[in-house]
Amino acid sequence: MTSRVIVVERDVQYQPQQAAAEVRRRWAAEGTLVVNLLSSPGAGKTALLEATARRLMGQATLAVLTGDPATDRDARRLAPLVPVVQLCTTGACHLDLAMVERGSTALGLQPDYLFIENVGNLVCPASFDLGEHLRVLLLSTTEGDDKPAKYSKAFRTSHALVVSKLDLLPYVPFSIEAAVADARNIQPELDVLLLSARSGQGMDAWCHYLQRKRQALLPQMAAAPLAWPMEAGESAAS
Amino acid sequence: MAQGPWWPSQQPRHVQAVRFFSDDAAMHEVSLARALVQQVRAIAAQHPGCHVTEVRVSVGPLSGVEPALLASAAQRLFAEHGHPQARLVVQWVELLARCRCCGQQFEVPDLVLRCPGCGAGQVQVMRGDALRLETVQLAEAEQAGAAP
Numbered sequence: 126m127t128s129r130v131i132v133v134e135r136d137v138q139y140q141p142q143q144a145a146a147e148v149r150r151r152w153a154a155e156g157t158l159v160v161n162l163l164s165s166p167g168a169g170k171t172a173l174l175e176a177t178a179r180r181l182m183g184q185a186t187l188a189v190l191t192g193d194p195a196t197d198r199d200a201r202r203l204a205p206l207v208p209v210v211q212l213c214t215t216g217a218c219h220l221d222l223a224m225v226e227r228g229s230t231a232l233g234l235q236p237d238y239l240f241i242e243n244v245g246n247l248v249c250p251a252s253f254d255l256g257e258h259l260r261v262l263l264l265s266t267t268e269g270d271d272k273p274a275k276y277s278k279a280f281r282t283s284h285a286l287v288v289s290k291l292d293l294l295p296y297v298p299f300s301i302e303a304a305v306a307d308a309r310n311i312q313p314e315l316d317v318l319l320l321s322a323r324s325g326q327g328m329d330a331w332c333h334y335l336q337r338k339r340q341a342l343l344p345q346m347a348a349a350p351l352a353w354p355m356e357a358g359e360s361a362a363s
Numbered sequence: 364m365a366q367g368p369w370w371p372s373q374q375p376r377h378v379q380a381v382r383f384f385s386d387d388a389a390m391h392e393v394s395l396a397r398a399l400v401q402q403v404r405a406i407a408a409q410h411p412g413c414h415v416t417e418v419r420v421s422v423g424p425l426s427g428v429e430p431a432l433l434a435s436a437a438q439r440l441f442a443e444h445g446h447p448q449a450r451l452v453v454q455w456v457e458l459l460a461r462c463r464c465c466g467q468q469f470e471v472p473d474l475v476l477r478c479p480g481c482g483a484g485q486v487q488v489m490r491g492d493a494l495r496l497e498t499v500q501l502a503e504a505e506q507a508g509a510a511p
């Protein structure tokens with residue numbers, strides 16, 4: 126029997142990644158910084174967004190797409206503060222670009238900052254490019270400092286690590302140095318921020334960080350758009 | 364400073380929710396398996412009269428793929444989409460990186476993505492961070508029944 130072998134040697138997600146890169150360019154041209162928030166369930170993504178919305182109210186325009194396997198509870202929490210669309214995945218473990226596109230169409234806005242709260246999960250969301258400019262991973266002090274070494278892909282693909290629930294640090298065995306060292310082994314270029322959405326500690330630095338990232342995005346401020354870790358020449362993009 | 368919400372007043376007062384069901388939302392190995400099978404079908408479609416006998420993919424430590432879950436999802440999808448003979452071979456590859464500063468290539472057995480030559484942190488992963496479709500093997504359909 127005659128058979129032949131077709132050599133492909135390409136990332137299976139090549140096409141979705143190209144589509145995400147296009148979406149990223151589109152948002153940048155509209156002046157919207159898109160931030161994808163990743164964390165395990167309950168690390169404080171929604172709490173951080175509530176606190177951020179309160180701080181930036183009147184200074185910048187924000188909107189949120191919030192992903193959960195079930196319920197619209199996070200959207201209800203955020204609705205008094207920001208325009209929000211709940212993305213309900215009916216059990217699925219991550220958001221993908223198509224869901225985000227549906228959500229942003231429903232939103233129908235071009236805010237200064239669009240936050241995407243991913244499904245609480247440190248594994249699956251790491252594999253999906255949502256067209257974001259900034260991927261931020263929240264690690265709360267109550268989760269233990271060993272998580273960067275265990276959930277390496279999520280840390281590798283993130284731009285920033287936010288250590289959250291800093292107010293609880295005195296009560297839990299968590300070494301910021303150990304967590305940051307492990308995270309920077311996997312992603313040496315990771316930015317690190319420490320904060321508590323509850324006490325407000327570190328919130329000013331976080332808001333300034335967002336403002337700096339948005340300014341770097343605006344074409345008149347910088348020639349090159351923000352590099353995305355996987356796009357900056359990782360094998361996925363080649 | 365502006366008081367109250369900034370967004371247009373025609374924004375609905377109720378909370379908007381978009382709901383996704385299993386056609387659009389899947390566990391992530393299933394999503395990746397769908398992308399894989401779609402690409403293999405596109406290749407098969409370019410070779411009429413052939414059927415797929417073997418599909419080779421590679422995964423590594425930063426692929427974010429559990430090989431057994433991927434294989435079972437892909438195997439089921441191949442059968443559903445008219446390629447029941449397709450056999451999936453998942454090859455494990457170690458992480459390979461290249462320093463953007465000094466150009467050295469190095470394997471990364473310990474997941475420390477720092478250049479062993481110059482110590483730089485600006486390293487590019489060359490292999491082992493994706494689900495990569497390597498090769499697709501096709502056979503002439505009319506000879507499928509004949510002994511190999």
Ligand SMILES: Nc1nc2c(ncn2[C@@H]2O[C@H](COP(=O)(O)OP(=O)(O)OP(=O)(O)O)[C@@H](O)[C@H]2O)c(=O)[nH]1
Binds near residue numbers: 169290
């Ligand atoms: N002490 C303290 N508790 C916090 C802080 N941030 C969040 N929490 C609490 O942690 C719990 C989870 O917070 P959420 O904001 O719902 O976390 P989440 O990451 O959005 O959770 P999911 O969307 O379900 O994955 C809630 O009880 C919060 O009140 C913080 O900075 N300090």
Ligand SMILES: [Mg+2]
Binds near residue numbers: 170171172199242
């Ligand atoms: Mg939440």
Ligand SMILES: [Zn+2]
Binds near residue numbers: 466479483
């Ligand atoms: Zn080097």
